[in-house]
Amino acid sequence: xxxxxxxxxxxxxxxxxxxxxxxxxxxxxxxxxxxxxxxxxxxxxxxxxxxxxxxxxxxxxxxxxxxxxxxxxxxxxxxxxxxxxxxxxxxxxxxxxxxxxxxxxxxxxxxxxxxxxxxxxxxxxxxxxxxxxxxxxxxxxxxxxxxxxxxxxxxxxxxxxxxxxxxxxxxxxxxxxxxxxxxxxxxxxxxxxxxxxxxxxxxxxxxxxxxxxxxxxxxxxxxxxxxxxxxxxxxxxxxxxxxxxxxxxxxxxxxxxxxxxxxxxxxxxxxxxxx
Ligand code: ADP
Ligand code: MG
Numbered sequence: 001x002x003x004x005x006x007x008x009x010x011x012x013x014x015x016x017x018x019x020x021x022x023x024x025x026x027x028x029x030x031x032x033x034x035x036x037x038x039x040x041x042x043x044x045x046x047x048x049x050x051x052x053x054x055x056x057x058x059x060x061x062x063x064x065x066x067x068x069x070x071x072x073x074x075x076x077x078x079x080x081x082x083x084x085x086x087x088x089x090x091x092x093x094x095x096x097x098x099x100x101x102x103x104x105x106x107x108x109x110x111x112x113x114x115x116x117x118x119x120x121x122x123x124x125x126x127x128x129x130x131x132x133x134x135x136x137x138x139x140x141x142x143x144x145x146x147x148x149x150x151x152x153x154x155x156x157x158x159x160x161x162x163x164x165x166x167x168x169x170x171x172x173x174x175x176x177x178x179x180x181x182x183x184x185x186x187x188x189x190x191x192x193x194x195x196x197x198x199x200x201x202x203x204x205x206x207x208x209x210x211x212x213x214x215x216x217x218x219x220x221x222x223x224x225x226x227x228x229x230x231x232x233x234x235x236x237x238x239x240x241x242x243x244x245x246x247x248x249x250x251x252x253x254x255x256x257x258x259x260x261x262x263x264x265x266x267x268x269x270x271x272x273x274x275x
Contacts, residue, residue: 036056040054040086043087053253058227062223062243063245064238065245066245067248068271071251072248074201074231077229085100114190134188134189163188165218204216204237213240216237244256254271
């Protein structure tokens with residue numbers, strides 16, 4: 001069975017998760033920074049996938065992360081989401097939440113949602129039901145799809161359907177959607193959990209040009225209400241949405257700034273052209 005969204009924190013067997021929920025304080029973004037990564041190092045058999053990586057994300061910003069294959073982009077997301085523990089360094093969500101001390105489920109519940117490259121929707125369920133299943137509500141509601149939704153919940157699903165361009169496909173089985181539509185649905189499922197931070201790893205891989213463009217619009221719409229981190233290889237896509245870009249290389253930040261600034265950075269040019 002496809003357990004993707006539950007692995008990301010949508011809590012199926014509620015008890016442990018519901019208990020953890022009370023222990024996690026609300027995120028404190030009073031200093032305008034929602035995510036602090038400081039001097040993070042991760043080694044795999046002596047190989048440094050992350051090497052004293054430091055990165056600060058403003059509350060509500062849209063950040064693009066680029067860098068050659070193997071630069072450490074996915075490992076960085078693994079550290080933020082608790083999948084990988086850093087060997088050293090600190091990772092804080094807001095002022096008070098130490099991410100290195102929480103489980104993956106606790107981090108998802110604290111408000112960090114992650115979309116993996118491969119969409120993990122429930123193919124046999126309708127688009128609407130997928131969003132319903134992902135909704136952050138009382139587990140008794142979620143436990144049964146036939147349980148009645150209140151009007152506020154219906155409105156939230158309708159708003160999300162519109163946002164992800166799937167209103168017309170609400171009753172269609174998710175398995176019938178195009179690859180791009182499945183990616184949007186999965187973003188919608190993450191949104192139902194009301195994350196403060198959204199991590200998107202290569203969201204436009206395999207999309208048509210039109211889908212790519214719509215995904216860029218979606219990312220821009222989500223910023224502000226959420227903080228959005230997009231890892232992407234597609235440079236045209238990044239150029240179209242980027243405000244601030246971080247270039248990773250060999251596990252560290254090589255450059256950071258506007259797309260124009262990083263494109264003209266001699267070290268960045270060397271890393272990309274030297275390959
Ligand atoms: P990116 O997403 O930027 O392409 P990754 O974070 O996936 O890079 O990988 C960074 C480096 O760490 C790569 O050399 C990769 O082979 C290595 N790596 C990542 N995960 C593991 C793992 N679980 N075990 C061993 N090596 C890994
Ligand atoms: Mg990767």
